[in-house]
Amino acid sequence: MSRLLEVKGIRVGYGTVPVLHGIDIHLDEGEAIGLFGPNGHGKTTLLRALSGLLRPEEGSITFDGKDITGAKPATIVAAGLVQAQQGNTMFGDMGVEETLELSAFTPRARKDRKGRLAEVHALFPRLAERRHQRARTLSGGERQMLSIGCAMMCAPRLLILDEPTLGLSPRLKGELREAISVIAEKGVPLIVVEQDVEFLLALTNRLYLIEQGEVASEIDRDNAPDHQEIMDMYFGEQAH
């Protein structure tokens, strides 16, 4: 089975402050993995490094057989490694449909743009309803949907979701999780960061616990330790 993503020994810092101290993770074709752990311990930093927004000081990232360590973000997206942006508004003054259409920007993504747009509308009917609205007028949940929708428009061969349901109401959380499950079922390889370990366990094959900028443990769903043990592990860490 070929490895889709291989991350070895990644060290990343912001200026002189080191954040990641040698991270190893991997993802195989057809897998979905989850990352969890306390805030501020490097999950987002790792994701930024994967997407080319940060340059690792040491280590390598290999995607689909190609070395993408230190590559430009646009190149990485063109290769198919796509991250759905979390939190912020992407382009405040652009319309929903415009943004979705624009997201099929790379040559790969441009093929069958219309088909993918229809898929996104099916996943997130709200985006279809609000297609001419400006992004800044969308609610938090709708912005998240737009974010994920745009990532889907990029024709991802690997989709990264960084806390996709953060700050949303329980109902919206449910809606988004539904959609993410559908995406997983379509066979899109996923890396998902979430606080809710239960959700991760249901969605993914493997989980990594990231602590202090390192992989503290790797949990395989098939060989999973007791559910309670995982929760203890997680909440135990939280209690530190």
Added chain:
Amino acid sequence: MTHKQRIFALIALALLALAPIFVTDSYTRHVFIIAFIYATVAVNWDLSLGFGGLFNFGHLAFFGIGVYTAAILTTALDISPWLAIFAGGGTAALAALLIALPVAKLQGIYVVLVTFAFGQLCMQIVLSQGDLTGGAEGLVRLPYLSIGDYKFIRDFKFGYYYVGLAILSLSVVMLLFVATSPFGKSLRAVRDNPDYAAARGISVARQRVLVLVVSAVFTGIAGGFYAIYLRVASPEVFGFSTATLVLSMVLIGGVGSILGPVFAALALTFASEAMAGVRGLEEARFIVVALAMILVLRIAPNGAIDIMGRLFGPGRKT
């Protein structure tokens, strides 16, 4: 200013004061005089740009206003050139007041644009009011400086040299005084942390008005002197090239330092004049200066211009 810097400055002043003993030809003295004038303009520009953190791009307009004030007063109204030079400082300060009031409350790029447009407007006015200003050709044959029978042009510009040096020295002294005064401290406070300063009750708007007016006084006087010395007033003073030249002096000398631009002015004026002497380089020297400015910005963009940062310029400050 540190003790070492003070000594350094005094030595430099002494050397410059004694230089005419060794430098006796008219041409070299001329270059010194021009350098003194530009240095005055540059150093005062540093007050608003470096100390005040105000992106004033109309500073050369104050210079030009000084030039034309002196020129018009001496030609149209036959006023003594000495008075005309000082009047140049007055009108420049007035202009600064006029432009400072609207600019005081503007942010970022708007300050740049409005002050720049103001400079261009001054040029437009000068060009269009040809009867008074000589339009594109300017005014010529302005009177010499003299005290009684002694014409300052005599003795290879001996008198002019010391007037130029005096203007520069007075200006530097004034700026040092401002920098160490409470006003200077509050200027730096506003520059480094406007919100905190406002919270402490410092009126940012009033600061800006004051700093612009203060920066205009000696600039205008330098302009008046420039006109009287060269006996010519031309719209060139409002142009991009002059502005780029003086701006380079500020940048290369070190934004936020006081002596830096003075030495940069001396160096650049001599370099520029040297190039003007070489055939084919008369126009090119402006290009060389512009390139030098870009290089300085490339090599030390935040060091040379750390206006908003916590670090000061090349460490030559109080």
Added chain:
Amino acid sequence: MDGVLIPTLVSGLLLGSLYALMASGLSLIWTTLGVFNFAHGALMTLGAYIAWTVTEQLGLGIALGFVCGIGVAVLAGILIELFLVRPFYESRNMMLITVMTTLAASTIIERGISMLWGPRLKQLPRVLDGQVNILGAPVSAHEAMIIGLAPTVLLALWWYTGRTSRGRSLRAVGQNQDSAALIGIDVPRTFSLAFGLSAALAALTGILLGSIRFVTPGLGADPLVNAMIVVIFGGLGSLGATAGAAYVIGLLEALLVLWLGLYWTPSVLFVLLILVLVFRPNGLFGRAS
């Protein structure tokens, strides 16, 4: 009154059209990069001189003149972005630094032109000869063409940035660089596109101006200030705001010239600009960013 009003309005339309052409390029770079290109006027001048060389000196016709003038200016624009703007993307004071580097570029280009072509006045031929009547006022065909061309160019720009992928990427990059990179947009290349397009607009304007005014190294100096005033009025925002402001100012200027004469108009316009900024610090149509 009729006899004087119509020509004034037409004059205002012409001015507005010119201003719109002058300001559109400047506005494009500002909205995409957050940079104010002080070399914009110099690029107009460059376009005019290259066109003059091709058209008058080499006698190859005005069409080729346009092509070459615009082509060289585009190259210059791309070089300016590459060497004088790009190195400062990450700087804390990028806006201020690029003001200075583009000012330096302006000096280099204008002085270079002066050295290469000499200071003597030159003139470009009009694209169209003869006269036409607009609403009863006689206007030269060339100027009428400008009046028609400006809205066309503006509409083309509006369509380009609103409907095409590349054009939309300009707006996207202007709004959120990181997000744009994450959907696969090559941000530096987009900046080059913005500068190139802006330079093309500048050159086009310069060449058109070169036949109604004299071609001198200072050709672009006044238009730069006019463009500056337009974008300030309009609020440094969208293309639409810039276009609107251009025509408002054009008409205003024409009326002021009628009432106050040529001497006082620039000063009054400037005062009006200041007043607008006092009450609306982000321009007439601008929005606080």
